[in-house]
Amino acid sequence: MAQPLRLRHRTEVLVNADAQRLFEHLDDPRRLSAHMGKPSAMMAGAAMALTTDAGGGRSIGSVYRLHGKVLGLNLDVSSRVEERAPPLRKTWHTVGEPRLLVVGRYRMGFDIAPLERGCRLGVFIEYAWPESRPWLGRIFGAAYARWCTRRMAIDARAAFP
Template identity: 85%
Template structure:
């Protein structure tokens, strides 16, 4: 039986653009995962590569995959878009059991709330500890979830100065 996704983190930012422009920007998985494509301390100096199906991650059922090596270990996760409501919301979920270090299966997404000026963007993750090494999740999962949602949210904010 799958472990429930009982761990959560959410980051909210104000973005100075309209909901449709923000959604169009975030609808591209390459933009959302840009923080994974660059070496960083949180990734132990490594990076991951993104591939998408013909839907490009922009339709319900579309699948994309991140893979790479961190600390010499092969990592791999595939996600499927399960909700997409332009310009308000998009949610994707892991397919199968991902091969990651500090988080396991997850459900992730964003929601956009128009304001009088600009929008409020919320980026969230609901996750389980990794099946192979749950102790790594207990130690580092929350920090990683916070880093990931913050990077997505603040990268989007920076795209609309």
């Protein structure tokens, strides 16, 4: 039986853009997952590739996939867009059981709160430990969730100096 998504992390930043411009930027999964496409210490020096369906990850029901090899293991996760409310919110969740190392199934998203100048961006993840290696999730899951939401938020802020 699949674990409920009881583990959570959220990162908030201020962004120097109006809500519409920020949403359009973040609506593209290539931008949100850019940190996964570059080798990094958190990815053990590896990177993952992104593929999307015809909807490009920009419509409800659209599916996209991250896949690659980390530490000699094939990783693969597909996500489906579940909510898209421009210019304020978007969420997506894993489809099936992902093949990941330190997190299992997850639901992610972002919300945008317009301010007098710019807006506040919140990026969140709700996740379970991986079914196949829950001990890795217990050790590294929180650090990975923090890194991932932080990278997405900081990359978005950097796009609007």
